[in-house]
Amino acid sequence: MKKGILRMRLISVSILIIWGAFVAFKPEPKTIGDLMESYEDPGLKIKIRSPFSGTVLVAKKGEIIFEEAYGESDRVNKTPITIDTKFGIGSITKQFTAMLIMQLVEENTIKLQDTIGTYLPYLPKEKANHITIHQLLSHTSGLSHYNSLQDIGVSLNDFGNTKYSPKALAEVIGRTYLVNKPGTTYYYSSFGYDLLGAILEEVSGKTFSELLNASIIKPLGLKNTGFGTNEYNSINLAKGYSYREVYGWDWWTSEHGGKTIEVPFRDQSTAYAAGGMHSTVKDLFIWSEAVKSNTLLSPELTTIMLTPNMKGHCYGWVRNWDDIIEKNTKVRLYGHGGALSGNSAFIALYDDETTIIYLSNRSNLKAEEILHQIHLRANNLTDEYKLKGYPNRSSYKRFKESGGMSALQDYFNTLSEYSGYKVNPSNSTMRGVMKIHLEAGEIEVADSLKTVFFNSYNPDERTLNEFGYDFLNSDTPKYALEFFKENTIKFPNSSNAWDSLGEAYLTYKSYQEALECYKNAVSLGEEVAHRSLKNYKENLKKVQDKLKG
Known part of the structure; x- marks a missing residue:
C-alpha cells in the first residue's frame, strides 16, 4: 500500500475514533426537546435507526406540554417541516376504520358476529362464510398480510403501482391463501382492514373518504386529516424517505452517517382503509381525546373496541405493547403505530394520562425507544424499571452462564404477566438460540426449540x-x-x-x-x-x- 493512502486511512480512523468518543460522552438529554434534537442530529450512531424528521406532540391530563417540528418535508426544495405539516399515518388508519365499523354497530346496521359474506358475497366461500367482522377487527381472521401476494403471482411492486376499486382489491384478497383457520390464532393482517373498508362502502353507500368525513372528521372539526387521492398526497403531504447507515469510506460522503433516499410511489387504493390516511399531530391529539371521552361512540361500545383480544390487540389499538412494557414495567397504555411509504407514526395513550404522538417522513424508526424516552422525560422518571434477567446470547457458554433456557423462559413469563398476554421470544432470538445450541452439539435442545417454534409461533x-x-x-x-x-x-x-x-x-x-x-x-x-x-x-x-x- 502506498504511504500516502495509508496515512490518509490512519487519519480517517483517528478522526472517527475522536468523533465517536465525542458523541459517546455527550451529556444525557434532560428534556424532551433535548432528546428530540439528539435524534434529529445523531452523529455516528443512533438508537432509533434513522435521524428523526417530523413532528412530536406530548400532553399530560389533556393539556399539551410539548409540540415541535424537525427536519424537511421536501429534501430537494429544502422545505422545513412545521407543526401543521401533514404526514401519511399508515396503520393508525386502522383506528379510524375500527371506529367507523363500531358506529355502524351502534346504529345496528351491522353486527360484530356477522360473516363477511353478508356484505361481500362475491368472496370465496372459505372466507365469506367463516370470517366475521370481529375477526377482521381483531386480526384473528386467518387472512394473510401483504407477503402472501407472491403466492398468487402478484409482486409487491406491481401491487403497489396498481389502482384498484374496493371490490377489485377485495377480490385480490379473496384469492390469497388463509394462513390459519378463522378465529383460532392472531395474525396481523392489513388485508382484514381493507375488507372492512369495502364493507363500510357497501353498507353506507359512501366512499371510505366520504364516510370518514361525515362520521369523524367534520364532527371533530379536524382540519388536516383525511384519505386523499394520489394527486392530493403528492402535493400536500411530506415526502417519504428511507435511511440506512453506512460505514468506512462511504461515511465521508454521508449525512448523519447514512444515506437517505425518497421512497417509491404506492397507489392510495392499495393502502386504503388499512393505512392510507394522512393527519397532523394536532388533529391526532383531538382524535385521541375524542376516543377517551366517548365523543364519537357510546361508553359501552368504546369499551368493546378497547378490549384486548389475542396478543393484546383491540379494534385498531394494542393494549400494553410488550416492547414498551419491557422497557418500563410500571407503565400501561393503548397505542398503535404506522409505517407506510417512507412514513413512521405512533399514537400512545398511557394510563397515567400521558399522550405521546409523533409523525415522521422516515421509514423504520424504532418507536419503542422514542416513546419510552419521551415518557421518562414527560414524567421526570429515571430509567430504573426495565425488565431484567435477559440471558446473554453471544455464545453458548455465555448463554449458559447467564441462566440459559431457564432464565429465558422466566424472562418472557414475567413479561407476559406484565403485558397481560403471552409474549414469546422474538423470531431472531429463537433462531440465535437454536444456532448456539447446534454449534455446541446440543441437538436435542435445538430440536425442541424448533418444535416450539413450529407449533407455537405460527x-x-x-x-x-x-x-x-x-x-x-x-x-x-x-x-x-x-x-x-x-x-x-x-x-x-x-x-x-x-x-x-x-x-x-x-x-x-x-x-x-x-x-x-x-x-x-x-x-x-x-x-x-x-x-x-x-x-x-x-x-x-x-x-x-x-x-x-
Whole structure:
C-alpha cells in the first residue's frame, strides 16, 4: 500500500475514533426537546435507526406540554417541516376504520358476529362464510398480510403501482391463501382492514373518504386529516424517505452517517382503509381525546373496541405493547403505530394520562425507544424499571452462564404477566438460540426449540423461508431442510416454498427430491402465472440435466 493512502486511512480512523468518543460522552438529554434534537442530529450512531424528521406532540391530563417540528418535508426544495405539516399515518388508519365499523354497530346496521359474506358475497366461500367482522377487527381472521401476494403471482411492486376499486382489491384478497383457520390464532393482517373498508362502502353507500368525513372528521372539526387521492398526497403531504447507515469510506460522503433516499410511489387504493390516511399531530391529539371521552361512540361500545383480544390487540389499538412494557414495567397504555411509504407514526395513550404522538417522513424508526424516552422525560422518571434477567446470547457458554433456557423462559413469563398476554421470544432470538445450541452439539435442545417454534409461533411463509436460508448458509446447513419442509406442509400451494425446498435438496445433492420439488413449483407457478415462473423452470431444467449427466 502506498504511504500516502495509508496515512490518509490512519487519519480517517483517528478522526472517527475522536468523533465517536465525542458523541459517546455527550451529556444525557434532560428534556424532551433535548432528546428530540439528539435524534434529529445523531452523529455516528443512533438508537432509533434513522435521524428523526417530523413532528412530536406530548400532553399530560389533556393539556399539551410539548409540540415541535424537525427536519424537511421536501429534501430537494429544502422545505422545513412545521407543526401543521401533514404526514401519511399508515396503520393508525386502522383506528379510524375500527371506529367507523363500531358506529355502524351502534346504529345496528351491522353486527360484530356477522360473516363477511353478508356484505361481500362475491368472496370465496372459505372466507365469506367463516370470517366475521370481529375477526377482521381483531386480526384473528386467518387472512394473510401483504407477503402472501407472491403466492398468487402478484409482486409487491406491481401491487403497489396498481389502482384498484374496493371490490377489485377485495377480490385480490379473496384469492390469497388463509394462513390459519378463522378465529383460532392472531395474525396481523392489513388485508382484514381493507375488507372492512369495502364493507363500510357497501353498507353506507359512501366512499371510505366520504364516510370518514361525515362520521369523524367534520364532527371533530379536524382540519388536516383525511384519505386523499394520489394527486392530493403528492402535493400536500411530506415526502417519504428511507435511511440506512453506512460505514468506512462511504461515511465521508454521508449525512448523519447514512444515506437517505425518497421512497417509491404506492397507489392510495392499495393502502386504503388499512393505512392510507394522512393527519397532523394536532388533529391526532383531538382524535385521541375524542376516543377517551366517548365523543364519537357510546361508553359501552368504546369499551368493546378497547378490549384486548389475542396478543393484546383491540379494534385498531394494542393494549400494553410488550416492547414498551419491557422497557418500563410500571407503565400501561393503548397505542398503535404506522409505517407506510417512507412514513413512521405512533399514537400512545398511557394510563397515567400521558399522550405521546409523533409523525415522521422516515421509514423504520424504532418507536419503542422514542416513546419510552419521551415518557421518562414527560414524567421526570429515571430509567430504573426495565425488565431484567435477559440471558446473554453471544455464545453458548455465555448463554449458559447467564441462566440459559431457564432464565429465558422466566424472562418472557414475567413479561407476559406484565403485558397481560403471552409474549414469546422474538423470531431472531429463537433462531440465535437454536444456532448456539447446534454449534455446541446440543441437538436435542435445538430440536425442541424448533418444535416450539413450529407449533407455537405460527410462522408465516416468509419467516420459514428466512430461517431456512439462514441455516442453509450457516455452519449447520442440513438443519435448514426442516424449515423448508415445514413451509411446504403449511403452505402447500406456494410455488416459492417448493422452489426453496428444491434448492435445499439441490445443495445436498439429493437430485431426485429436488426434481419433485421443482416440478411442484412449476405446476403451481403456472396456475397463477407467477412472476418467478421462468426461474422455476430454469431450476427444474438444471436438476433434470444433473440427473441425465
